[in-house]
Amino acid sequence: MRWIYKKWKMLxxxxxxxxVAGAGSYAWWLYDSLNSLSKDQQHTRFPASSVAxxxxxxxxxxPKWEGEERVNILLLGADTRGLQKTESPRTDSMIIASxxxxxxxxxxxxxxRDAVIDIPNMGQDRANTVLQAGGPNLxxxxxxxxxxLDIQYYVYTDFEGFxxxxxxxxxxxxxxxxxxDYTSKADKHQYDIHLKKGKQLLDGSSALQxxxxxxxxxxxxxxxxxxxxxLGAVAQKxxxxxxxxxxxxxxxxxxxxxxxxxxxxxxxxxxxxxxxxNVGPSQQLPPTELLVEKRIHNAAVLGVKSEEELRMYIxxxxxxxxxxxxxxxx
Numbered sequence: 001m002r003w004i005y006k007k008w009k010m011l012x013x014x015x016x017x018x019x020v021a022g023a024g025s026y027a028w029w030l031y032d033s034l035n036s037l038s039k040d041q042q043h044t045r046f047p048a049s050s051v052a053x054x055x056x057x058x059x060x061x062x063p064k065w066e067g068e069e070r071v072n073i074l075l076l077g078a079d080t081r082g083l084q085k086t087e088s089p090r091t092d093s094m095i096i097a098s099x100x101x102x103x104x105x106x107x108x109x110x111x112x113r114d115a116v117i118d119i120p121n122m123g124q125d126r127a128n129t130v131l132q133a134g135g136p137n138l139x140x141x142x143x144x145x146x147x148x149l150d151i152q153y154y155v156y157t158d159f160e161g162f163x164x165x166x167x168x169x170x171x172x173x174x175x176x177x178x179x180x181d182y183t184s185k186a187d188k189h190q191y192d193i194h195l196k197k198g199k200q201l202l203d204g205s206s207a208l209q210x211x212x213x214x215x216x217x218x219x220x221x222x223x224x225x226x227x228x229x230x231l232g233a234v235a236q237k238x239x240x241x242x243x244x245x246x247x248x249x250x251x252x253x254x255x256x257x258x259x260x261x262x263x264x265x266x267x268x269x270x271x272x273x274x275x276x277x278n279v280g281p282s283q284q285l286p287p288t289e290l291l292v293e294k295r296i297h298n299a300a301v302l303g304v305k306s307e308e309e310l311r312m313y314i315x316x317x318x319x320x321x322x323x324x325x326x327x328x329x330x
Contacts, residue, residue, distance in 0.1 A: 036255040037262070044259060045156075046088055046135035065152045065266070070318075072149045073097045073262075073270075074140055075231070076131060076156040081191070088135065089158065091128045093211070093227050096285075098149065098318060101273050107321050108231060108282040109147075109314070110224035115286060116294055116301040117146050126301055131156075136261070147285065148311035153262050159191070161257025162211075163204030165234070168250040172207055172233050175199040180213045221284065228282035239275055280321035286310055 041047055065071045077093035094111040113128035119142050122133060130139045136154040144151040157165070166172055175198070182193040193209040202210060211230050214223035262270070286304040290313065294303035304310050 037251065037258050037260050037267070038264075039259045045085065046131075046259070047086075068101060070150075071099050071101065071153070071270070072144075072151045073099070074136075074143060074151050074154045076136065076139065076154055077162065077227075078131065078156065078158045080158040080160075088132045091131045091139070092159075093224070094127065094139070094143065095227060095231060096143070096147065096149065096151070097231075099270075099273065099277060100318075104273070104276045104278055105321060106277045106279045107318055108228045108279065109317075110228055110282070110284045111143060112220060112224065112284060112286065112302050114220065114300075114302050116296055116303050117142060120145075124296055126296070136259070146307065146310070147314050149314065153260065153266070155258065155260045155262070157254070157258045159208055161254055162208055164253050164257060165250070166202065166204035166207040168246075168253045169234070169237055171201045171203050172230065172237060173199065173201050174207070174210060174230065174233060176202075176210060178216075180209065180215075182213060182215050221288075224284050225282070232279050232282070235274065235277075235279060283317060285314070287313055 039045075073096070075093075075095040075097060076091050078089040079092040080089045083089055091113060094113065096109045096111065097106060098109065099106045111127050113126065115127045116124050117127045117130070118124055119130055119133060120138070125133075127143070130142050136156055140151040140154055143149075176195050178197050180193050180195040184192065191208070191212065193213050193215075195206060195209055195213070200206075207230065211227045212223070213226070214220050216222055260267075286302065290305045290310055292303040292305055294301050
């Protein structure tokens with residue numbers, strides 16, 4: 001009997017060593033993959049010199065996140081069609097993910113790309129022009145001042161990065177609310193839109209069509225709503241055990257198209273937090289009741305009645321969807 005006990009003990013020890021080695025390899029693989037998302041000056045699409053060429057001063061570094069206060073992450077999606085790798089694009093979508101780590105509540109807020117906004121040292125222009133003018137730091141500074149939020153982080157990707165993410169996840173299930181059709185010769189029909197109404201599994205290309213479509217009565221209002229719904233569905237699927245196990249491979253496939261100022265350590269902290277997060281109802285910014293029509297550079301834009309009213313609206317929105325705390329956002 002003793003030899004059987006010794007045999008099982010040896011098998012158990014061997015199995016434990018395999019698990020430890022596997023966990024160590026996974027941790028190294030994950031950390032290395034996350035590090036690849038933070039680009040140095042040689043590989044970034046937004047070199048520091050791009051700000052200077054616009055006649056502006058570099059934006060200050062964003063406030064540090066210590067882990068307990070509200071964290072605000074700006075998600076930037078860009079259209080890079082027809083651009084060289086050294087050219088900065090305009091944003092096609094901007095979504096603020098505001099998270100309270102103490103109550104595990106999150107809020108998604110879309111910034112309308114035609115919203116007029118004050119850009120430091122440059123004056124007023126559309127929100128979607130800020131990235132091109134001064135890179136992600138200037139966007140964080142500008143949107144932060146406009147909303148009254150400390151925006152600590154950004155995550156940037158383009159169309160190809162979005163497609164790679166959805167494909168790497170095995171697609172995403174969405175209920176397409178109506179038939180969607182749109183064609184354009186400008187990009188040689190590469191991003192034409194052809195979707196049928198109904199619940200279906202969208203691959204990367206189809207998912208991009210879904211979040212880009214805006215050729216209906218509500219135009220960008222409907223589009224930003226679909227973008228927030230898609231982001232919520234992606235976040236939910238990322239919580240699954242399958243996604244956790246394949247996360248390093250997923251990140252590796254996205255890496256060429258993604259940039260962020262998050263460190264690997266911060267991404268791991270936020271990733272752990274994300275598994276417990278409850279995402280509340282999403283909103284557009286500015287809200288409809290605060291919108292006014294304006295013209296900038298002979299073009300129609302979306303103004304806001306009062307920036308202070310906008311900031312008050314955001315504070316109230318976060319408070320209502322975070323009932324466990326009365327603390328105002330930073």
